[in-house]
């Protein structure tokens with residue numbers, strides 16, 4: 001590729017803080033709030049104009065697992081108290097029931113997250129991109145940011161990378177693998193997709209039909225129609241889609257789709273594009289264009305073929321492409337498929353998680369969604385090898401492809417964000433490195449804010 005020289009230049013120092021959190025998505029706000037509540041100076045940097053990432057902008061809305069305590073549950077309870085989330089429900093699947101936190105209203109959630117950050121004293125920088133880390137040897141000492149006023153530097157004692165792709169960790173030299181880390185045809189990486197919503201769906205007619213058809217093998221349908229606004233979750237539709245494709249000749253790549261309600265709107269998870277290198281600007285943009293084509297077609301399918309959708313219309317399209325898997329930063333420990341299947345106990349556990357196992361087959365065959373027993377997430381998955389004063393939290397923690405099928409879910413992401421914020425604040429407060437913090441101090445703070453760390457902590461009182 002042809003290259004040009006970018007001239008070196010002096011840039012201003014905008015701020016010097018204790019902790020920089022990169023990315024204000026599903027994970028970053030929890031890291032920032034947790035650290036700020038420990039009286040640390042925290043900056044949260046987000047490239048878009050609102051918080052929540054895939055949770056809000058991505059229109060995901062529903063953590064695939066119960067929120068068990070600490071900040072994640074505090075946020076959800078706050079949402080419930082304002083009518084922005086409903087009650088948890090059991091999703092019945094082929095392999096048994098999965099306890100799922102109710103979806104939230106993503107627009108209200110943006111405001112709640114922002115208010116919680118502001119109330120905790122977090123300085124948010126919206127519409128600001130973190131371009132790169134600044135290093136002294138192998139220690140991160142801050143980040144270069146870019147926004148409407150140009151480029152500037154923010155100095156930090158600890159940086160927490162919640163960018164989902166591990167942008168800062170990778171640029172700092174932390175080792176990583178993409179997806180399963182295999183080469184060529186063997187590479188396993190979950191596909192990308194884009195949510196959209198439909199308004200004016202007759203939820204009562206849809207739920208009546210869903211109860212009687214054999215085409216929705218996984219479902220949660222509330223007995224009380226008053227709960228439909230947040231409580232309807234339907235996965236399947238394979239036979240109806242196959243028949244439609246045969247009748248029309250239209251290409252719909254995904255035959256197993258999911259519908260769920262939040263605040264009365266229908267959220268549709270149906271699009272799918274395989275083999276996208278999201279770090280290629282052209283492949284990324286082509287995937288967005290393909291998602292738009294699919295949204296048009298899936299909406300038409302729903303209106304024509306699924307009872308309850310007759311008078312519905314597209315209300316909203318996620319302004320961001322939904323990316324399920326990219327870099328897994330290599331940490332001091334890599335969570336394995338076996339760990340999340342069987343619940344390996346860890347001395348340095350930061351949370352017990354009950355997220356579903358949720359793998360969209362990289363070659364597009366089907367979705368493996370199942371409830372499994374609780375598992376523990378060790379702190380070492382968030383401590384990258386080879387780089388000092390850096391933590392990773394959220395989707396990019398150190399996990400193999402199978403383990404990522406659980407740890408990428410929002411309950412796990414939020415839990416790692418919370419723990420990273422507390423760990424960073426301990427390191428700053430005691431002049432030690434994040435690699436060497438006394439883990440028991442972090443665990444005792446986590447327990448004091450009500451976060452269960454082990455399966456035994458979940459036993460009913």
Ligand SMILES: Cc1cc2nc3c(=O)[nH]c(=O)nc-3n(C[C@H](O)[C@H](O)[C@H](O)COP(=O)(O)OP(=O)(O)OC[C@H]3O[C@@H](n4cnc5c(N)ncnc54)[C@H](O)[C@@H]3O)c2cc1C
Pocket residue numbers: 022023024025026027028045046047048052053054055060062063064065128129130131162163164165167192193194195269321322323324393394395396408409410411413
């Ligand atoms: C289509 C789809 C459906 C899903 N369904 C579910 C589901 O039903 N239930 C579930 O629990 N999980 C689901 N997931 C997974 C889950 O939503 C994500 O794994 C999780 O939200 C990731 O959280 P995160 O904080 O790591 O990333 P994000 O929420 O993506 O947040 C990352 C944030 O960092 C910002 N950022 C990135 N780079 C920079 C930078 N350089 N500078 C500044 N800001 C930056 C981004 O703008 C973003 O706000 C789904 C994922 C997809 C794609």
